[in-house]
Amino acid sequence: MKPSIVLYKKLPADLHQRLEEHFTITEFDGITESNRSQVFDALQNAEGLLGSGGKIDKELFDHAPRLRAVSTISVGYDNFDVKELTRRQIPMMHTPTALTDTVADTVMALVLATARRVVNVAERVKAGEWNDNIGADWFGTDVHHKTMGIVGMGRIGLALAQRAHFGFDMPILYNARSQHKEAEEKFGARKCELDELLKESDFVCILLPMTEQTFHLIGKNELAQMKSSAILINAGRGPVIDEPALIDALKAKTIYGAGLDVFETEPLPKDSPLLSLPNVVALPHIGSATHETRYDMAACAVDNLIAALKGDVKQFCVNPEVLKK
Ligand SMILES: NC(=O)C1=CN([C@@H]2O[C@H](COP(=O)(O)OP(=O)(O)OC[C@H]3O[C@@H](n4cnc5c(N)ncnc54)[C@H](O)[C@@H]3O)[C@@H](O)[C@H]2O)C=CC1
Numbered sequence: 001m002k003p004s005i006v007l008y009k010k011l012p013a014d015l016h017q018r019l020e021e022h023f024t025i026t027e028f029d030g031i032t033e034s035n036r037s038q039v040f041d042a043l044q045n046a047e048g049l050l051g052s053g054g055k056i057d058k059e060l061f062d063h064a065p066r067l068r069a070v071s072t073i074s075v076g077y078d079n080f081d082v083k084e085l086t087r088r089q090i091p092m093m094h095t096p097t098a099l100t101d102t103v104a105d106t107v108m109a110l111v112l113a114t115a116r117r118v119v120n121v122a123e124r125v126k127a128g129e130w131n132d133n134i135g136a137d138w139f140g141t142d143v144h145h146k147t148m149g150i151v152g153m154g155r156i157g158l159a160l161a162q163r164a165h166f167g168f169d170m171p172i173l174y175n176a177r178s179q180h181k182e183a184e185e186k187f188g189a190r191k192c193e194l195d196e197l198l199k200e201s202d203f204v205c206i207l208l209p210m211t212e213q214t215f216h217l218i219g220k221n222e223l224a225q226m227k228s229s230a231i232l233i234n235a236g237r238g239p240v241i242d243e244p245a246l247i248d249a250l251k252a253k254t255i256y257g258a259g260l261d262v263f264e265t266e267p268l269p270k271d272s273p274l275l276s277l278p279n280v281v282a283l284p285h286i287g288s289a290t291h292e293t294r295y296d297m298a299a300c301a302v303d304n305l306i307a308a309l310k311g312d313v314k315q316f317c318v319n320p321e322v323l324k325k
């Protein structure tokens with residue numbers, strides 16, 4: 001008999017079929033408050049769990065006595081209680097390499113859109129405001145040769161450094177817990193303390209995971225250190241920035257603007273002040289959202305689960321300590 005799994009994300013037909021060759025699938029469209037009890041019932045028999053989004057917590061695992069592997073279609077896994085999975089000796093896999101370049105492209109899009117006010121001026125053209133030669137009220141600020149500060153020099157940070165260095169001739173500063181030789185040797189990046197990075201950078205790009213240490217890492221005091229001409233970009237996780245403090249800084253124009261792909265609450269509430277600030281470009285968490293990359297991420301997650309339930313985890317395990325026997 002094939003092992004049972006719970007799938008909580010719609011997959012492309014061929015990947016669904018690949019899963020069906022190995023497992024009996026019970027499928028849900030996400031895990032939400034309204035379907036949690038049905039998910040609990042399905043988990044009773046499940047040996048695997050595959051999907052993305054939602055809060056995947058101890059209560060869910062308590063309803064999954066046979067669970068042996070968990071696979072997320074994402075690189076971030078802050079929505080999972082990984083400690084609890086580890087306590088239960090259950091491996092969890094993610095999809096780190098499939099999306100790196102696409103997310104770095106999204107960050108560059110945010111940098112350009114915010115600095116050159118692409119969204120703002122395009123809206124003005126559509127509104128019929130382009131009636132004469134444009135004046136300084138349409139101008140933005142340059143990107144090339146400006147200083148790029150990267151907070152979180154991991155896979156995506158490195159891919160961003162590559163773009164900024166080769167594409168835009170930007171000097172690069174980075175803040176990280178350890179030295180990143182490749183970033184230094186290939187892209188001339190310089191490691192510095194967060195305070196220095198905030199003071200010196202024209203673009204401060206946050207590419208951090210959400211952890212206890214990174215929660216509200218950028219707050220009132222950090223924003224106050226940024227140049228009034230600087231732009232803050234966040235494509236890591238929303239709660240890394242204290243959003244009310246950011247809104248205050250943007251309203252007071254103590255920074256030039258912000259390009260945001262992630263927010264403290266997603267979807268962004270309709271009454272968020274961020275939506276009415278002209279110096280903000282807000283995206284709906286599309287960092288990895290291209291057809292190709294979303295397919296590759298799903299394929300990677302499917303393969304991760306198949307391998308794990310065969311007892312053959314080779315890569316992308318976020319709690320490898322459970323594999324050591
Ligand atoms: N906007 C989007 O759609 C996407 C967002 N992400 C987010 O981006 C994050 C980074 O992804 P990757 O680069 O693939 O991960 P990664 O693990 O390669 O890089 C994260 C880096 O942050 C560093 N870091 C962690 N805590 C830190 C701290 N307190 N201070 C300084 N550095 C710290 C780590 O050492 C690591 O180098 C993910 O965890 C996820 O939250 C990832 C993919 C898509």
Ligand SMILES: O=C(O)C(=O)CO
Pocket residue numbers: 073074075076077099287288289
């Ligand atoms: O993979 C992630 O962590 C995302 O945020 C979406 O791709």
